[in-house]
Amino acid sequence: MNVDVLFFGQCREIVGAGRASVEVATPTAAGVVEAVRMRFPGLGALDGKLLIAVNEDYAKPDDAVRAGDEVAIFPPVSGG
């Protein structure tokens, strides 16, 4: 499945873009993170720390990702 992924913060900087289309083998949050890590090795700097949101809510590794979902990957948050 092809998933459009949004990137923010340091992830956007490492990827060099705010958005990328990624081919995903396993249709779960963990599957998307895995595919993105393969495609953008620079994200290894944030290994174990990457967060993923599906439809603007935090997702756990096993949560399903479906065609058309809004998916975003970003580092730990530092607002405030």
Add this chain to the structure above:
Amino acid sequence: MNVDVLFFGQCREIVGAGRASVEVATPTAAGVVEAVRMRFPGLGALDGKLLIAVNEDYAKPDDAVRAGDEVAIFPPVSGG
């Protein structure tokens, strides 16, 4: 000893004045409270609750009161 006593809040209202000169037998904070209670029986409404300050600091019953001290008697505080 003659002591000039200031009254505030409900005490001022009960006494009917913001200040009164009171003859005190025992020169302590408790002695002043006792003398004031005798002189103004209406303060009985606040029995056990009256506070006394000597020179603008709270005083305990045994604290000494000397000629020229600034003495004030008032009810529990309700600022804020």
Add this chain to the structure above:
Amino acid sequence: MPEINEERFFIELTHEVIDSEAVVARLLRGEAGAVVTFDGVVRNNTKGRRTLYLEYEGYETMAVKEMRRIAERTVAEFPDLDRLAIVHRLGRLEITETSVLIVVTSPHRKTAFHACHYAIDRVKESVPIWKREFFEDGEVWVEGQTPPGF
């Protein structure tokens, strides 16, 4: 009678409207990352009975001293706070007006929250100020607190 103690405290007893923003601006400097403010405001009811307005009176000279003592105790209790303001208003206050304002600035937020809460609790139990509440059908002296140990 505004007072600044070594620029760390701002203590004021006033008969005018309290300008919270001006007090914060006065305390705030680059060292602080957190500002916690407590505003005590006049409510429109007490246990369901409609309040018209309040009147505050104080033993003014002692009140200012007691506010300064509370500021000193708060800094002793929370030494990493940056600055502290305690402002109290006297006279007639309308519904939603501020009667008391506490501002704490601090490098970190936890200290600012705890110090602000500590200071207002102390103000309520020991600053010699009294309020009368006016209702449509009468008035009462609001029941007060006694400082611990007295």
Add this chain to the structure above:
Amino acid sequence: MPEINEERFFIELTHEVIDSEAVVARLLRGEAGAVVTFDGVVRNNTKGRRTLYLEYEGYETMAVKEMRRIAERTVAEFPDLDRLAIVHRLGRLEITETSVLIVVTSPHRKTAFHACHYAIDRVKESVPIWKREFFEDGEVWVEGQTPPGF
């Protein structure tokens, strides 16, 4: 994008200066006796290194949703609070400017303090916003937090 949810919440993400007084005025009504405000402000240093300014960016649509979720959790946790505002600024911020503002109004002060502290802790751990700190000799992404369970 200001939002009012049944008039109980005020949630806003803005690129403009935050006007704390206007937010308090918007929330305050006669039922509340206590207003506690937390202002997060830009500090002039991090561990002694001089900060020039900060830049905040957000995943804006999700940030607003997350702020609303935090407001709902705060009210569930502290049901006797009256109203709650969560406002966050994005873009370039100078030293002493407000990046985040939390305001809680409540009939009683203890609830206001605890709810305000709770809300800012949640904002810092889960709202998708990131800041970069600019020094005289470089810049860094400020180390972040992860929401519990993720």
